[in-house]
Structure formats: structure tokens, C-alpha cells
Amino acid sequence: MTDTPEMRTVVTPSAIVTALLGFLSGGMALAYNPFLATSVIALVLSLITLRSAARVDHYLVQGLLRIFAIIGVMGGLGGIMVQLFPGLGVTPA
Numbered sequence: 001m002t003d004t005p006e007m008r009t010v011v012t013p014s015a016i017v018t019a020l021l022g023f024l025s026g027g028m029a030l031a032y033n034p035f036l037a038t039s040v041i042a043l044v045l046s047l048i049t050l051r052s053a054a055r056v057d058h059y060l061v062q063g064l065l066r067i068f069a070i071i072g073v074m075g076g077l078g079g080i081m082v083q084l085f086p087g088l089g090v091t092p093a
Helices: 013-031 036-053 059-084
Strands: none
Touching: 013 036, 013 059, 036 059
8 A cells, every 4th residue: 555645834854954965965976076975975865855855745845855856866967977987078179
């Protein structure tokens, strides 16, 4: 049996902190990424943020959490791509 998660009218502080950490680590993974772990951490935190955004009832707060999570996912996946293919998109001068 699948149950829908209970809806909350107030976002929890852990959801806010997780969203900010996912967003910042996603940006750091894309901008300056010496380690693959930074990208993986950004990806995990952003996915946790998406799960917590689904439980919030307020549409504006839910939208903002989802935007932060998607930006973190894109940064984490971009950092992983840079680690896997370091010369991707770079042309010699």
C-alpha cells in the first residue's frame, strides 16, 4: 500500500538547511570541483531536499525548495561530468 506523505504547513528547519547545503555544494561542485565526493554530496542533499519539498503544503515554499534542489542536482551532475570527461567542451587555442 502506498501512502502519501503527510502535508505540513510549516517547512522544517532541517529542510531549509538541507536545501541551502545542497544548493551551495552543487554550485561548488560545478565551479571548483577537485573531488568527486563534492558532487555526490550535492546530489544526495538535493535529492533529500526534493523529498522534503514534496511534504510542504505551501506552494511558494515548495517551489523555492524545488528550485534550490534542481539547481543543486544540476551542479552535482555537472561536477560528475567534469570529473568523468575533463576535456569535454574544451578546444585547444
